[in-house]
Amino acid sequence: MVAQSVFFYLFAAIILFSAVRVVTSNNVVHAALYLVAVLAAVAAEYVLLAAEFVAATQILVYIGAIIVLFLFGIMLTRAKLGSDQDLTHSHWALSAATALLMFGVMGYALVDQFHWTATPMPADTRLVSVAGSNSATVSDSVFTAYLVPFEVVSVLLLAAVVGAIVLARKD
């Protein structure tokens, strides 16, 4: 458990540092790469929580697809080498306030749910209990208890894909 705590704080430090660098970096590509570090460290935290399916999804979807699309878009449009001064946004105070509000709400929700307990997991942790196979548990709950939300999200994504094609096609 000690090693787990040490690595938790190590990855948390990486997340904090990289997240700050994402918004303070003077170069769009550097910012995107710091975002990779944030997402990878979050994936590492998922592994520490024994949620390896979520961690693998994080790597496949966020690092492998979304960041690549970010970089792809940045490099297709404008990607200056060196520093780019007009990147620093003038509305940073408003953004900081929003971030603080988010932190407050999420922190309150967590504390309200788990009451400062050392292990923030309910006693009947289904995710790790079923014969060490938590991807089976994830799929079981997605396709039974959460089937309707899952299907709604699928249809929503399909609609978004169709919408993107309609917007992109001029003829």
Next chain:
Amino acid sequence: MISLSVLGVELAYWQVTSLRVLGVLVAVVLPAGAFVYLFLFKMMSFMQSRLGPMEAGPFGSMQLLAEVGKFLQKEDIVPERADRRLFFIAPYIVLASTFLLFSVMPFGPDVYFTNLDTGIFLALGLSSVSVIGILIAGWASANKYSLIGGIRAAGQLIAYELPMVLAVVGVVIQAGTLNLQGIVAAQHQGEIFGFSGIGNPFLLTQFVAFGVFLVATQAELTQTPFDMPVAESEIVTGYMTEYSGLRFLLFFIGEFATAGAFAAIAATLFLGGWALPFVSLDDNSMNFIGPLVLFAKMLMVGFLIFWARFTFPRFREDQLQAFAWKYLIPIALINILVTMILKVAF
């Protein structure tokens, strides 16, 4: 403490872990070397009615060492306007993605680095990380050919990532697990119409997925006919244009080690992995025979990959994208549908 008995020798946990780390290093370098010598040097030459390297060592077998020595001696040039830090990091990102791919591969009942529940899913995720290295290499070089090459590579890898994942889904549905050891076991214990002698390699039932997977692999490796990102007649060598010496060598090793990794994954998913027919999966001797069996199967898949590489001319960019989105993805989706129906029916 986890201990393991190999040939009657009890190994402590740290010894097993060190052996596994060493094994992954060997597993990356060995196939890369074997692929370059056997296929790139020799098979390509024979297919073109020439002998290939013959001077260094018997049948030119030391040519590989000579090449490595040559690259190590070369000057490490960095363009003046390049983003130095990212320029240096990029090849290591590509290589790290390759090393991590081998960390989920099973080579025998106890010969693996990790036995993860989400093995193949994680492998697919890790393989897509190399795109970031390629994009960075293209951008940080401060060269328009590099940038075009990097963007082409990214577009291609995104397009072919999908059919690859969808092809694997068919296998996963049939095996009923994402765990690579589980997929090996499912093939070993399978039956062909009640005949259980040789198990049921998924090549027999998932041949469509195998075809899609191999084509997508070819594209992920940016091998001819999918080598638009490094098309030498148009953009010099794409994202690798500005790289020389050791860093070029790293990209080169990364390319062939990734070829080895994908060949090993294909061998595990479709050809039964390290298992041998008639030999129990728990047999301790499989810890030594298993890696050799997997290596042999890997060479077979590698042969197919390089055969296609030396045979077909290059795709045009629009043909390449249309092939992925209009043909491979629908074929893979139909394969998933048919597999699901048959899985429920039987």
